[in-house]
Amino acid sequence: MWNVMIIDDESIIRKGLKQYVQESHLPFQVSAEARNAEDALALMESIAPHVLFVDINLPEVNGLDLLRLIRCRYGEVVAVIVSGYDTFEYARQALQLHAYDYVLKPVPKSDLKRLLVRLDQHLSGLYPNLSEPPARAAYQETASHREDGSVLMVKVTDYINGHYQDPELTVSKVAALFHMNHTYLSKRMKQELGASFLEYVTELRLSKAKELLDHTMHNIKIGDLAIKVGYTNQYYFSRLFKNRIGMCPLEYKKQSGR
Structure with missing residues:
Protein backbone atom coordinates (compact mmCIF):
# COMPACT_ATOMS: atom_id res chain seq x y z
CA MET A 1 0.00 0.00 0.00
CA TRP A 2 1.11 3.54 -0.71
CA ASN A 3 1.15 5.76 2.37
CA VAL A 4 -0.60 9.12 2.03
CA MET A 5 -0.37 12.22 4.22
CA ILE A 6 -3.07 14.88 3.91
CA ILE A 7 -1.99 18.38 4.95
CA ASP A 8 -4.88 20.83 5.24
CA ASP A 9 -6.04 23.12 8.04
CA GLU A 10 -9.73 22.35 7.38
CA SER A 11 -10.84 19.14 9.07
CA ILE A 12 -13.80 18.71 6.71
CA ILE A 13 -11.43 18.71 3.71
CA ARG A 14 -9.10 16.21 5.36
CA LYS A 15 -12.04 13.99 6.22
CA GLY A 16 -13.47 14.21 2.70
CA LEU A 17 -10.15 13.42 0.98
CA LYS A 18 -9.53 10.52 3.33
CA GLN A 19 -12.97 9.12 2.57
CA TYR A 20 -12.38 9.46 -1.17
CA VAL A 21 -9.05 7.61 -0.91
CA GLN A 22 -10.63 4.80 1.10
CA GLU A 23 -13.55 4.43 -1.27
CA SER A 24 -11.31 4.30 -4.36
CA HIS A 25 -10.34 0.67 -3.60
CA LEU A 26 -6.88 1.47 -4.94
CA PRO A 27 -3.68 0.63 -3.03
CA PHE A 28 -3.53 3.85 -0.99
CA GLN A 29 -3.98 4.36 2.74
CA VAL A 30 -4.10 7.67 4.59
CA SER A 31 -1.43 7.12 7.24
CA ALA A 32 -1.32 10.66 8.61
CA GLU A 33 -3.16 13.98 8.65
CA ALA A 34 -1.64 17.36 9.51
CA ARG A 35 -3.22 20.75 10.13
CA ASN A 36 -0.12 22.83 9.47
CA ALA A 37 3.52 22.73 8.41
CA GLU A 38 4.82 22.07 11.92
CA ASP A 39 2.62 18.99 12.33
CA ALA A 40 3.52 17.74 8.85
CA LEU A 41 7.28 18.03 9.41
CA ALA A 42 6.97 16.26 12.77
CA LEU A 43 5.19 13.34 11.08
CA MET A 44 7.36 13.04 7.96
CA GLU A 45 10.14 10.92 9.42
CA SER A 46 7.96 8.49 11.34
CA ILE A 47 5.35 8.03 8.61
CA ALA A 48 7.60 8.13 5.50
CA PRO A 49 4.67 8.86 3.15
CA HIS A 50 4.84 8.05 -0.54
CA VAL A 51 2.35 10.81 -1.42
CA LEU A 52 1.50 14.20 0.06
CA PHE A 53 -1.73 16.09 -0.58
CA VAL A 54 -0.77 19.64 0.38
CA ASP A 55 -3.13 22.60 0.68
CA ILE A 56 -1.58 25.94 -0.31
CA ASN A 57 -3.48 28.05 2.22
CA LEU A 58 -1.91 26.76 5.45
CA PRO A 59 -1.47 28.97 8.54
CA GLU A 60 1.97 30.51 9.20
CA VAL A 61 3.86 28.51 6.54
CA ASN A 62 1.97 28.05 3.27
CA GLY A 63 1.88 24.80 1.35
CA LEU A 64 4.45 25.81 -1.26
CA ASP A 65 6.97 26.88 1.38
CA LEU A 66 6.30 23.66 3.26
CA LEU A 67 7.02 21.68 0.11
CA ARG A 68 10.33 23.55 -0.27
CA LEU A 69 11.30 22.51 3.27
CA ILE A 70 10.29 18.91 2.60
CA ARG A 71 12.27 18.84 -0.64
CA CYS A 72 15.39 20.01 1.25
CA ARG A 73 15.03 17.46 4.04
CA TYR A 74 13.39 14.43 2.45
CA GLY A 75 14.08 14.59 -1.27
CA GLU A 76 11.61 13.80 -4.02
CA VAL A 77 8.49 12.66 -2.20
CA VAL A 78 5.53 12.74 -4.59
CA ALA A 79 3.39 15.79 -3.84
CA VAL A 80 0.01 16.92 -5.11
CA ILE A 81 -0.87 20.58 -4.47
CA VAL A 82 -4.52 21.07 -3.58
CA SER A 83 -5.51 24.69 -3.97
CA GLY A 84 -8.46 27.02 -3.93
CA TYR A 85 -6.47 29.47 -6.08
CA ASP A 86 -6.57 29.18 -9.85
CA THR A 87 -3.56 31.43 -10.41
CA PHE A 88 -0.68 30.98 -12.82
CA GLU A 89 1.95 32.04 -10.27
CA TYR A 90 1.00 29.33 -7.78
CA ALA A 91 0.89 26.71 -10.53
CA ARG A 92 4.30 27.89 -11.80
CA GLN A 93 5.84 27.58 -8.34
CA ALA A 94 4.32 24.14 -7.92
CA LEU A 95 5.94 23.04 -11.19
CA GLN A 96 9.29 24.43 -10.07
CA LEU A 97 8.97 22.34 -6.91
CA HIS A 98 8.30 19.24 -9.04
CA ALA A 99 4.76 18.79 -7.76
CA TYR A 100 3.13 15.82 -9.45
CA ASP A 101 -0.12 17.70 -10.00
CA TYR A 102 -1.95 20.91 -9.09
CA VAL A 103 -5.65 20.37 -8.47
CA LEU A 104 -8.31 22.91 -7.61
CA LYS A 105 -10.79 22.58 -4.77
CA PRO A 106 -13.37 21.24 -4.74
CA VAL A 107 -12.32 17.97 -6.38
CA PRO A 108 -15.04 15.67 -7.74
CA LYS A 109 -14.69 12.14 -6.43
CA SER A 110 -14.30 10.65 -9.91
CA ASP A 111 -11.50 13.13 -10.72
CA LEU A 112 -9.63 12.15 -7.57
CA LYS A 113 -9.91 8.50 -8.52
CA ARG A 114 -8.41 9.23 -11.95
CA LEU A 115 -5.58 11.05 -10.18
CA LEU A 116 -5.01 8.10 -7.83
CA VAL A 117 -4.82 5.73 -10.79
CA ARG A 118 -2.11 7.89 -12.36
CA LEU A 119 -0.30 8.19 -9.02
CA ASP A 120 -0.36 4.42 -8.60
CA GLN A 121 1.23 3.96 -12.01
CA HIS A 122 3.82 6.66 -11.26
CA LEU A 123 4.74 5.17 -7.90
CA SER A 124 4.99 1.70 -9.42
CA GLY A 125 7.65 3.10 -11.75
CA LEU A 126 9.51 4.74 -8.87
CA TYR A 127 9.36 1.63 -6.67
CA PRO A 128 9.39 -1.34 -9.07
CA ASN A 129 10.55 -3.75 -6.37
CA LEU A 130 7.41 -3.32 -4.30
CA SER A 131 5.00 -6.19 -4.81
CA GLU A 132 1.83 -5.37 -6.72
CA PRO A 133 -1.21 -5.31 -4.45
CA PRO A 134 -4.17 -7.39 -5.69
CA ALA A 135 -6.35 -4.26 -5.71
CA ARG A 136 -4.18 -2.66 -8.37
CA ALA A 137 -4.18 -5.69 -10.63
CA ALA A 138 -7.95 -5.96 -10.34
CA TYR A 139 -8.42 -2.29 -11.16
CA GLN A 140 -6.11 -2.41 -14.18
CA GLU A 141 -8.01 -5.39 -15.53
CA THR A 142 -11.29 -3.47 -15.14
CA ALA A 143 -9.81 -0.25 -16.56
CA SER A 144 -8.61 -1.99 -19.71
CA HIS A 145 -12.25 -2.77 -20.56
CA ARG A 146 -13.82 0.46 -19.37
CA GLU A 147 -15.05 1.59 -22.79
CA ASP A 148 -17.23 -0.17 -25.31
CA GLY A 149 -15.58 1.04 -28.45
CA SER A 150 -12.39 1.36 -30.43
Missing part, protein backbone atom coordinates in the same frame (compact mmCIF):
# COMPACT_ATOMS: atom_id res chain seq x y z
CA VAL A 151 -8.99 2.34 -29.11
CA LEU A 152 -9.52 5.71 -30.76
CA MET A 153 -12.70 6.34 -28.76
CA VAL A 154 -10.93 5.37 -25.55
CA LYS A 155 -8.26 7.97 -26.29
CA VAL A 156 -10.82 10.61 -27.24
CA THR A 157 -12.94 10.07 -24.13
CA ASP A 158 -9.84 9.98 -21.94
CA TYR A 159 -8.90 13.39 -23.31
CA ILE A 160 -12.41 14.78 -22.79
CA ASN A 161 -12.58 13.38 -19.26
CA GLY A 162 -9.31 15.10 -18.45
CA HIS A 163 -10.26 18.46 -19.98
CA TYR A 164 -14.00 18.85 -19.37
CA GLN A 165 -13.31 21.94 -17.22
CA ASP A 166 -11.95 23.82 -20.24
CA PRO A 167 -14.69 26.21 -21.45
CA GLU A 168 -13.07 26.15 -24.90
CA LEU A 169 -13.37 22.38 -25.26
CA THR A 170 -15.04 21.99 -28.65
CA VAL A 171 -15.52 19.18 -31.12
CA SER A 172 -13.31 21.04 -33.63
CA LYS A 173 -10.49 21.33 -31.10
CA VAL A 174 -10.61 17.67 -30.12
CA ALA A 175 -10.99 16.50 -33.71
CA ALA A 176 -7.90 18.48 -34.71
CA LEU A 177 -5.90 16.89 -31.89
CA PHE A 178 -6.78 13.46 -33.25
CA HIS A 179 -6.36 14.47 -36.92
CA MET A 180 -9.93 13.98 -38.08
CA ASN A 181 -12.92 15.92 -39.32
CA HIS A 182 -15.12 17.24 -36.52
CA THR A 183 -18.34 15.96 -38.13
CA TYR A 184 -16.81 12.50 -38.47
CA LEU A 185 -15.70 12.53 -34.82
CA SER A 186 -19.15 13.41 -33.53
CA LYS A 187 -20.79 10.73 -35.73
CA ARG A 188 -18.21 8.17 -34.60
CA MET A 189 -18.94 8.98 -30.96
CA LYS A 190 -22.67 8.63 -31.60
CA GLN A 191 -22.14 5.23 -33.21
CA GLU A 192 -19.80 3.83 -30.56
CA LEU A 193 -20.91 5.59 -27.38
CA GLY A 194 -24.52 6.42 -28.13
CA ALA A 195 -23.86 10.14 -27.66
CA SER A 196 -22.57 12.89 -29.91
CA PHE A 197 -19.64 15.02 -28.79
CA LEU A 198 -21.90 17.72 -27.34
CA GLU A 199 -24.15 15.18 -25.62
CA TYR A 200 -21.17 13.37 -24.11
CA VAL A 201 -19.53 16.56 -22.81
CA THR A 202 -22.81 17.91 -21.43
CA GLU A 203 -23.63 14.71 -19.54
CA LEU A 204 -20.07 14.50 -18.22
CA ARG A 205 -20.09 18.08 -16.95
CA LEU A 206 -23.49 17.72 -15.31
CA SER A 207 -22.45 14.47 -13.63
CA LYS A 208 -19.40 16.27 -12.19
CA ALA A 209 -21.64 19.09 -10.98
CA LYS A 210 -23.92 16.57 -9.24
CA GLU A 211 -20.90 14.98 -7.55
CA LEU A 212 -19.87 18.34 -6.13
CA LEU A 213 -23.39 19.12 -4.96
CA ASP A 214 -23.69 15.70 -3.33
CA HIS A 215 -21.01 16.30 -0.70
CA THR A 216 -21.27 18.50 2.38
CA MET A 217 -17.62 19.52 2.21
CA HIS A 218 -18.35 21.20 -1.12
CA ASN A 219 -20.04 24.44 -0.06
CA ILE A 220 -19.70 25.87 -3.53
CA LYS A 221 -21.51 28.83 -5.06
CA ILE A 222 -23.45 28.12 -8.23
CA GLY A 223 -21.35 30.57 -10.25
CA ASP A 224 -18.16 28.85 -9.07
CA LEU A 225 -19.71 25.45 -9.75
CA ALA A 226 -20.51 26.46 -13.33
CA ILE A 227 -16.90 27.54 -13.94
CA LYS A 228 -15.60 24.41 -12.23
CA VAL A 229 -17.35 22.17 -14.76
CA GLY A 230 -16.56 24.22 -17.84
CA TYR A 231 -19.31 26.86 -18.20
CA THR A 232 -18.55 30.57 -18.10
CA ASN A 233 -22.21 31.58 -17.90
CA GLN A 234 -23.89 30.70 -14.59
CA TYR A 235 -27.41 31.22 -15.94
CA TYR A 236 -26.85 29.02 -18.98
CA PHE A 237 -25.42 26.31 -16.70
CA SER A 238 -28.39 26.52 -14.29
CA ARG A 239 -30.89 26.37 -17.16
CA LEU A 240 -29.09 23.40 -18.72
CA PHE A 241 -28.92 21.63 -15.35
CA LYS A 242 -32.66 22.13 -14.78
CA ASN A 243 -33.55 20.95 -18.28
CA ARG A 244 -31.51 17.75 -17.91
CA ILE A 245 -31.90 16.96 -14.20
CA GLY A 246 -35.41 18.34 -13.68
CA MET A 247 -34.51 20.90 -11.03
CA CYS A 248 -32.08 23.76 -10.57
CA PRO A 249 -28.72 23.12 -8.81
CA LEU A 250 -29.87 24.61 -5.48
CA GLU A 251 -33.04 22.49 -5.51
CA TYR A 252 -30.95 19.40 -6.26
CA LYS A 253 -28.69 20.09 -3.30
CA LYS A 254 -31.64 20.65 -0.96
CA GLN A 255 -33.42 17.51 -2.15
CA SER A 256 -30.25 15.51 -1.53
CA GLY A 257 -30.58 16.47 2.11
CA ARG A 258 -27.12 18.00 2.22
Whole structure:
Protein backbone atom coordinates (compact mmCIF):
# COMPACT_ATOMS: atom_id res chain seq x y z
CA MET A 1 0.00 0.00 0.00
CA TRP A 2 1.11 3.54 -0.71
CA ASN A 3 1.15 5.76 2.37
CA VAL A 4 -0.60 9.12 2.03
CA MET A 5 -0.37 12.22 4.22
CA ILE A 6 -3.07 14.88 3.91
CA ILE A 7 -1.99 18.38 4.95
CA ASP A 8 -4.88 20.83 5.24
CA ASP A 9 -6.04 23.12 8.04
CA GLU A 10 -9.73 22.35 7.38
CA SER A 11 -10.84 19.14 9.07
CA ILE A 12 -13.80 18.71 6.71
CA ILE A 13 -11.43 18.71 3.71
CA ARG A 14 -9.10 16.21 5.36
CA LYS A 15 -12.04 13.99 6.22
CA GLY A 16 -13.47 14.21 2.70
CA LEU A 17 -10.15 13.42 0.98
CA LYS A 18 -9.53 10.52 3.33
CA GLN A 19 -12.97 9.12 2.57
CA TYR A 20 -12.38 9.46 -1.17
CA VAL A 21 -9.05 7.61 -0.91
CA GLN A 22 -10.63 4.80 1.10
CA GLU A 23 -13.55 4.43 -1.27
CA SER A 24 -11.31 4.30 -4.36
CA HIS A 25 -10.34 0.67 -3.60
CA LEU A 26 -6.88 1.47 -4.94
CA PRO A 27 -3.68 0.63 -3.03
CA PHE A 28 -3.53 3.85 -0.99
CA GLN A 29 -3.98 4.36 2.74
CA VAL A 30 -4.10 7.67 4.59
CA SER A 31 -1.43 7.12 7.24
CA ALA A 32 -1.32 10.66 8.61
CA GLU A 33 -3.16 13.98 8.65
CA ALA A 34 -1.64 17.36 9.51
CA ARG A 35 -3.22 20.75 10.13
CA ASN A 36 -0.12 22.83 9.47
CA ALA A 37 3.52 22.73 8.41
CA GLU A 38 4.82 22.07 11.92
CA ASP A 39 2.62 18.99 12.33
CA ALA A 40 3.52 17.74 8.85
CA LEU A 41 7.28 18.03 9.41
CA ALA A 42 6.97 16.26 12.77
CA LEU A 43 5.19 13.34 11.08
CA MET A 44 7.36 13.04 7.96
CA GLU A 45 10.14 10.92 9.42
CA SER A 46 7.96 8.49 11.34
CA ILE A 47 5.35 8.03 8.61
CA ALA A 48 7.60 8.13 5.50
CA PRO A 49 4.67 8.86 3.15
CA HIS A 50 4.84 8.05 -0.54
CA VAL A 51 2.35 10.81 -1.42
CA LEU A 52 1.50 14.20 0.06
CA PHE A 53 -1.73 16.09 -0.58
CA VAL A 54 -0.77 19.64 0.38
CA ASP A 55 -3.13 22.60 0.68
CA ILE A 56 -1.58 25.94 -0.31
CA ASN A 57 -3.48 28.05 2.22
CA LEU A 58 -1.91 26.76 5.45
CA PRO A 59 -1.47 28.97 8.54
CA GLU A 60 1.97 30.51 9.20
CA VAL A 61 3.86 28.51 6.54
CA ASN A 62 1.97 28.05 3.27
CA GLY A 63 1.88 24.80 1.35
CA LEU A 64 4.45 25.81 -1.26
CA ASP A 65 6.97 26.88 1.38
CA LEU A 66 6.30 23.66 3.26
CA LEU A 67 7.02 21.68 0.11
CA ARG A 68 10.33 23.55 -0.27
CA LEU A 69 11.30 22.51 3.27
CA ILE A 70 10.29 18.91 2.60
CA ARG A 71 12.27 18.84 -0.64
CA CYS A 72 15.39 20.01 1.25
CA ARG A 73 15.03 17.46 4.04
CA TYR A 74 13.39 14.43 2.45
CA GLY A 75 14.08 14.59 -1.27
CA GLU A 76 11.61 13.80 -4.02
CA VAL A 77 8.49 12.66 -2.20
CA VAL A 78 5.53 12.74 -4.59
CA ALA A 79 3.39 15.79 -3.84
CA VAL A 80 0.01 16.92 -5.11
CA ILE A 81 -0.87 20.58 -4.47
CA VAL A 82 -4.52 21.07 -3.58
CA SER A 83 -5.51 24.69 -3.97
CA GLY A 84 -8.46 27.02 -3.93
CA TYR A 85 -6.47 29.47 -6.08
CA ASP A 86 -6.57 29.18 -9.85
CA THR A 87 -3.56 31.43 -10.41
CA PHE A 88 -0.68 30.98 -12.82
CA GLU A 89 1.95 32.04 -10.27
CA TYR A 90 1.00 29.33 -7.78
CA ALA A 91 0.89 26.71 -10.53
CA ARG A 92 4.30 27.89 -11.80
CA GLN A 93 5.84 27.58 -8.34
CA ALA A 94 4.32 24.14 -7.92
CA LEU A 95 5.94 23.04 -11.19
CA GLN A 96 9.29 24.43 -10.07
CA LEU A 97 8.97 22.34 -6.91
CA HIS A 98 8.30 19.24 -9.04
CA ALA A 99 4.76 18.79 -7.76
CA TYR A 100 3.13 15.82 -9.45
CA ASP A 101 -0.12 17.70 -10.00
CA TYR A 102 -1.95 20.91 -9.09
CA VAL A 103 -5.65 20.37 -8.47
CA LEU A 104 -8.31 22.91 -7.61
CA LYS A 105 -10.79 22.58 -4.77
CA PRO A 106 -13.37 21.24 -4.74
CA VAL A 107 -12.32 17.97 -6.38
CA PRO A 108 -15.04 15.67 -7.74
CA LYS A 109 -14.69 12.14 -6.43
CA SER A 110 -14.30 10.65 -9.91
CA ASP A 111 -11.50 13.13 -10.72
CA LEU A 112 -9.63 12.15 -7.57
CA LYS A 113 -9.91 8.50 -8.52
CA ARG A 114 -8.41 9.23 -11.95
CA LEU A 115 -5.58 11.05 -10.18
CA LEU A 116 -5.01 8.10 -7.83
CA VAL A 117 -4.82 5.73 -10.79
CA ARG A 118 -2.11 7.89 -12.36
CA LEU A 119 -0.30 8.19 -9.02
CA ASP A 120 -0.36 4.42 -8.60
CA GLN A 121 1.23 3.96 -12.01
CA HIS A 122 3.82 6.66 -11.26
CA LEU A 123 4.74 5.17 -7.90
CA SER A 124 4.99 1.70 -9.42
CA GLY A 125 7.65 3.10 -11.75
CA LEU A 126 9.51 4.74 -8.87
CA TYR A 127 9.36 1.63 -6.67
CA PRO A 128 9.39 -1.34 -9.07
CA ASN A 129 10.55 -3.75 -6.37
CA LEU A 130 7.41 -3.32 -4.30
CA SER A 131 5.00 -6.19 -4.81
CA GLU A 132 1.83 -5.37 -6.72
CA PRO A 133 -1.21 -5.31 -4.45
CA PRO A 134 -4.17 -7.39 -5.69
CA ALA A 135 -6.35 -4.26 -5.71
CA ARG A 136 -4.18 -2.66 -8.37
CA ALA A 137 -4.18 -5.69 -10.63
CA ALA A 138 -7.95 -5.96 -10.34
CA TYR A 139 -8.42 -2.29 -11.16
CA GLN A 140 -6.11 -2.41 -14.18
CA GLU A 141 -8.01 -5.39 -15.53
CA THR A 142 -11.29 -3.47 -15.14
CA ALA A 143 -9.81 -0.25 -16.56
CA SER A 144 -8.61 -1.99 -19.71
CA HIS A 145 -12.25 -2.77 -20.56
CA ARG A 146 -13.82 0.46 -19.37
CA GLU A 147 -15.05 1.59 -22.79
CA ASP A 148 -17.23 -0.17 -25.31
CA GLY A 149 -15.58 1.04 -28.45
CA SER A 150 -12.39 1.36 -30.43
CA VAL A 151 -8.99 2.34 -29.11
CA LEU A 152 -9.52 5.71 -30.76
CA MET A 153 -12.70 6.34 -28.76
CA VAL A 154 -10.93 5.37 -25.55
CA LYS A 155 -8.26 7.97 -26.29
CA VAL A 156 -10.82 10.61 -27.24
CA THR A 157 -12.94 10.07 -24.13
CA ASP A 158 -9.84 9.98 -21.94
CA TYR A 159 -8.90 13.39 -23.31
CA ILE A 160 -12.41 14.78 -22.79
CA ASN A 161 -12.58 13.38 -19.26
CA GLY A 162 -9.31 15.10 -18.45
CA HIS A 163 -10.26 18.46 -19.98
CA TYR A 164 -14.00 18.85 -19.37
CA GLN A 165 -13.31 21.94 -17.22
CA ASP A 166 -11.95 23.82 -20.24
CA PRO A 167 -14.69 26.21 -21.45
CA GLU A 168 -13.07 26.15 -24.90
CA LEU A 169 -13.37 22.38 -25.26
CA THR A 170 -15.04 21.99 -28.65
CA VAL A 171 -15.52 19.18 -31.12
CA SER A 172 -13.31 21.04 -33.63
CA LYS A 173 -10.49 21.33 -31.10
CA VAL A 174 -10.61 17.67 -30.12
CA ALA A 175 -10.99 16.50 -33.71
CA ALA A 176 -7.90 18.48 -34.71
CA LEU A 177 -5.90 16.89 -31.89
CA PHE A 178 -6.78 13.46 -33.25
CA HIS A 179 -6.36 14.47 -36.92
CA MET A 180 -9.93 13.98 -38.08
CA ASN A 181 -12.92 15.92 -39.32
CA HIS A 182 -15.12 17.24 -36.52
CA THR A 183 -18.34 15.96 -38.13
CA TYR A 184 -16.81 12.50 -38.47
CA LEU A 185 -15.70 12.53 -34.82
CA SER A 186 -19.15 13.41 -33.53
CA LYS A 187 -20.79 10.73 -35.73
CA ARG A 188 -18.21 8.17 -34.60
CA MET A 189 -18.94 8.98 -30.96
CA LYS A 190 -22.67 8.63 -31.60
CA GLN A 191 -22.14 5.23 -33.21
CA GLU A 192 -19.80 3.83 -30.56
CA LEU A 193 -20.91 5.59 -27.38
CA GLY A 194 -24.52 6.42 -28.13
CA ALA A 195 -23.86 10.14 -27.66
CA SER A 196 -22.57 12.89 -29.91
CA PHE A 197 -19.64 15.02 -28.79
CA LEU A 198 -21.90 17.72 -27.34
CA GLU A 199 -24.15 15.18 -25.62
CA TYR A 200 -21.17 13.37 -24.11
CA VAL A 201 -19.53 16.56 -22.81
CA THR A 202 -22.81 17.91 -21.43
CA GLU A 203 -23.63 14.71 -19.54
CA LEU A 204 -20.07 14.50 -18.22
CA ARG A 205 -20.09 18.08 -16.95
CA LEU A 206 -23.49 17.72 -15.31
CA SER A 207 -22.45 14.47 -13.63
CA LYS A 208 -19.40 16.27 -12.19
CA ALA A 209 -21.64 19.09 -10.98
CA LYS A 210 -23.92 16.57 -9.24
CA GLU A 211 -20.90 14.98 -7.55
CA LEU A 212 -19.87 18.34 -6.13
CA LEU A 213 -23.39 19.12 -4.96
CA ASP A 214 -23.69 15.70 -3.33
CA HIS A 215 -21.01 16.30 -0.70
CA THR A 216 -21.27 18.50 2.38
CA MET A 217 -17.62 19.52 2.21
CA HIS A 218 -18.35 21.20 -1.12
CA ASN A 219 -20.04 24.44 -0.06
CA ILE A 220 -19.70 25.87 -3.53
CA LYS A 221 -21.51 28.83 -5.06
CA ILE A 222 -23.45 28.12 -8.23
CA GLY A 223 -21.35 30.57 -10.25
CA ASP A 224 -18.16 28.85 -9.07
CA LEU A 225 -19.71 25.45 -9.75
CA ALA A 226 -20.51 26.46 -13.33
CA ILE A 227 -16.90 27.54 -13.94
CA LYS A 228 -15.60 24.41 -12.23
CA VAL A 229 -17.35 22.17 -14.76
CA GLY A 230 -16.56 24.22 -17.84
CA TYR A 231 -19.31 26.86 -18.20
CA THR A 232 -18.55 30.57 -18.10
CA ASN A 233 -22.21 31.58 -17.90
CA GLN A 234 -23.89 30.70 -14.59
CA TYR A 235 -27.41 31.22 -15.94
CA TYR A 236 -26.85 29.02 -18.98
CA PHE A 237 -25.42 26.31 -16.70
CA SER A 238 -28.39 26.52 -14.29
CA ARG A 239 -30.89 26.37 -17.16
CA LEU A 240 -29.09 23.40 -18.72
CA PHE A 241 -28.92 21.63 -15.35
CA LYS A 242 -32.66 22.13 -14.78
CA ASN A 243 -33.55 20.95 -18.28
CA ARG A 244 -31.51 17.75 -17.91
CA ILE A 245 -31.90 16.96 -14.20
CA GLY A 246 -35.41 18.34 -13.68
CA MET A 247 -34.51 20.90 -11.03
CA CYS A 248 -32.08 23.76 -10.57
CA PRO A 249 -28.72 23.12 -8.81
CA LEU A 250 -29.87 24.61 -5.48
CA GLU A 251 -33.04 22.49 -5.51
CA TYR A 252 -30.95 19.40 -6.26
CA LYS A 253 -28.69 20.09 -3.30
CA LYS A 254 -31.64 20.65 -0.96
CA GLN A 255 -33.42 17.51 -2.15
CA SER A 256 -30.25 15.51 -1.53
CA GLY A 257 -30.58 16.47 2.11
CA ARG A 258 -27.12 18.00 2.22
